[in-house]
């Protein structure tokens with residue numbers, strides 16, 4: 001059998017994050033184009049990837065009929081327009097999170113991709129993190145019992161952003177994980193926060209979500225905090241589990257702890273503490289796994305529609321949380 005040709009791919013945006021993506025694309029696919037509006041960036045990457053064509057003009061890259069797929073790692077406000085243009089040009093798209101800043105815009109991208117049977121994959125990095133994949137396995141296998149609540153902590157001192165607030169910059173990560181773990185659209189989405197440093201840009205945000213099944217979730221998002229935390233806690237009625245991305249060797253910890261009572265009707269609630277277990281978690285680079293997942297979807301593996309729809313669920317929830325925050 002003939003080996004499949006590597007996907008001919010182009011990338012727009014070679015900034016702080018884009019440079020990590022392009023390195024992986026060059027390893028995993030056929031990097032044929034790179035595009036950035038900043039000349040210094042173009043010069044730097046032209047030296048590093050002499051086999052790729054380089055341009056400041058996104059339209060020129062999209063006009064190449066041999067280009068199959070595009071990765072967009074430009075600033076957030078540009079995502080929707082660039083993704084739309086690429087889909088209209090018939091290219092598969094992986095777009096950094098969030099792909100759009102309004103649910104209506106995201107729905108439009110999802111429809112466009114579905115009509116043309118193209119991949120539209122949001123860059124939700126954590127969904128490819130082996131630690132989060134382990135959390136999902138634990139939730140789906142029923143090992144935790146019934147999941148009652150989930151909460152995320154994403155706090156640090158800095159980086160202070162002035163364009164997107166903590167909800168859009170940090171919250172999109174936790175929200176993508178919470179919705180992936182619970183696989184439900186929230187029926188309540190409430191957020192409170194304050195813009196202490198830059199008017200109109202909330203630095204500290206607290207969010208509450210409630211789901212039709214009765215499960216609840218919370219997110220604390222802040223760049224005004226003494227703790228550097230990147231943590232997700234899942235509380236089940238039989239076991240509880242913590243994913244801590246600041247840990248090197250114990251990314252996932254399962255606690256055999258839970259409430260119990262002797263008789264469901266009359267017994268008093270007691271607590272049970274058992275072993276603490278640290279499952280082995282693969283140390284592969286999540287970004288590489290994410291890029292590979294995009295190529296796999298292009299190759300026909302996985303459910304490309306579901307990936308786009310899951311992305312829309314995240315933007316919908318962000319949109320509602322923003323309304324609540326501003327309300």
Ligand SMILES: NC(=O)c1ccc[n+]([C@@H]2O[C@H](COP(=O)([O-])OP(=O)(O)OC[C@H]3O[C@@H](n4cnc5c(N)ncnc54)[C@H](O)[C@@H]3O)[C@@H](O)[C@H]2O)c1
Nearest residue numbers: 012013014015016017018035036037038073074076096125
């Ligand atoms: N998944 C993650 O963990 C993660 C982490 C950091 C950033 N990000 C996302 O990556 C994206 C980029 O962030 P960054 O920190 O690299 O930003 P950045 O400002 O460092 O880089 C953006 C680059 O895009 C270029 N650019 C802007 N408009 C363009 C256009 N129309 N065509 C071509 N190039 C254009 C700029 O010249 C710049 O080089 C953002 O969406 C951000 O949310 C994701």
